[in-house]
Amino acid sequence: MAQGSRIEWTEATWNPVAGCTPVSPGCLNCYAARMALRLSHMPNGTGEKYANTAKRARNGRPVFSGHINLDKKALDLPRSWKLGRTIFVNSMSDLFHDGVPDKFIQQVFRVMEECPQHRFQVLTKRPERALDMARNDQLPWADNIWMGTSVETRTYYERIRLLQRIPAKVRFLSCEPLLGPLKRMPLAGIHWVIVGGESGPHSRSMQGSWVLEIKEQCESREVPFFFKQWGGTNKKEAGRELGGKTWSQMPQSVQSTIRVLPPTIQVPAVARRVLALVGHPSHGKKTDSQATSSESQDRSPPRSCGSRGAKSRPPEQGNSKPRFLGGGGAENLLGVVRRRNSVSSVRRCLSV
Numbered sequence: 001m002a003q004g005s006r007i008e009w010t011e012a013t014w015n016p017v018a019g020c021t022p023v024s025p026g027c028l029n030c031y032a033a034r035m036a037l038r039l040s041h042m043p044n045g046t047g048e049k050y051a052n053t054a055k056r057a058r059n060g061r062p063v064f065s066g067h068i069n070l071d072k073k074a075l076d077l078p079r080s081w082k083l084g085r086t087i088f089v090n091s092m093s094d095l096f097h098d099g100v101p102d103k104f105i106q107q108v109f110r111v112m113e114e115c116p117q118h119r120f121q122v123l124t125k126r127p128e129r130a131l132d133m134a135r136n137d138q139l140p141w142a143d144n145i146w147m148g149t150s151v152e153t154r155t156y157y158e159r160i161r162l163l164q165r166i167p168a169k170v171r172f173l174s175c176e177p178l179l180g181p182l183k184r185m186p187l188a189g190i191h192w193v194i195v196g197g198e199s200g201p202h203s204r205s206m207q208g209s210w211v212l213e214i215k216e217q218c219e220s221r222e223v224p225f226f227f228k229q230w231g232g233t234n235k236k237e238a239g240r241e242l243g244g245k246t247w248s249q250m251p252q253s254v255q256s257t258i259r260v261l262p263p264t265i266q267v268p269a270v271a272r273r274v275l276a277l278v279g280h281p282s283h284g285k286k287t288d289s290q291a292t293s294s295e296s297q298d299r300s301p302p303r304s305c306g307s308r309g310a311k312s313r314p315p316e317q318g319n320s321k322p323r324f325l326g327g328g329g330a331e332n333l334l335g336v337v338r339r340r341n342s343v344s345s346v347r348r349c350l351s352v
């Protein structure tokens with residue numbers, strides 16, 4: 001699992017499956033195939049995970065081979081993250097690929113259901129299988145499991161119609177890479193639309209009028225709209241502004257789906273040393289007013305460290321994201337101390 005993600009509409013990625021097969025024109029320049037080919041040459045477990053999943057086509061482009069590897073060790077990773085975050089499930093494959101056994105998909109769903117502190121974004125180009133499994137009551141559709149499908153041209157509206165019948169609390173569309181105009185989209189029962197142009201080598205261009213047309217449809221149906229990027233070979237330079245502003249709306253139920261588990265925090269050694277330096281609350285002398293204010297803080301619900309109230313608000317309202325006490329807990333903690341020079345921030349991080 002990657003704790004941070006460069007994908008604008010998520011916070012982390014989790015990949016219990018490696019490998020895929022192209023299914024439609026949107027797959028032509030699949031970034032995941034490019035990455036998988038590169039990762040398969042790594043010497044460690046990563047190389048093993050992606051072994052044989054991708055190859056070079058005759059024209060030299062990386063493509064998925066259709067070979068699927070299941071990473072059972074990755075299954076439980078979300079459980080180890082106590083602070084809630086938004087997680088893109090299988091950014092490097094498609095969970096509903098034929099090569100992934102039903103049982104494994106069910107295990108992935110069980111982990112998602114049992115980690116209510118996170119929001120999981122499952123994106124597929126194979127919603128027919130997701131619907132089949134939903135119909136057969138094979139999957140638990142917990143509120144924190146978002147289900148999405150990709151729509152790159154009008155030809156794939158059928159995917160939306162299948163998605164509309166899946167009982168996920170949040171259903172979303174990823175119109176990326178957008179390869180043509182999407183007029184009169186069937187948006188009933190859709191809670192979020194992401195739009196983006198293709199990026200990387202050989203990227204196909206996207207017209208601004210196509211994006212505006214989708215935005216207008218979203219506005220008239222009150223569907224949150226997220227404009228991810230213009231894309232191109234230099235996506236940073238092209239940016240993600242549309243009409244002079246960024247569009248990062250999120251589904252309205254974001255706030256109600258966030259829950260934070262009671263902290264069962266193991267204080268890292270470095271953090272303990274920091275605390276020793278800045279002083280533990282029970283060791284320091286306080287004035288009456290300081291004591292009162294810190295006690296009232298202690299009684300209030302745990303807050304995300306280093307970003308006031310960030311975890312209770314949708315990402316578009318602020319850039320701060322809860323990032324603490326995951327794998328880099330100690331480093332982050334030190335970052336808080338350096339940035340804010342605030343003893344109370346440190347204490348809140350450690351819930352002491």
Ligand code: SF4
Nearest residue numbers: 020021022027030093
């Ligand atoms: S379905 Fe997604 S991961 Fe699979 S080849 Fe197509 S774009 Fe790549």
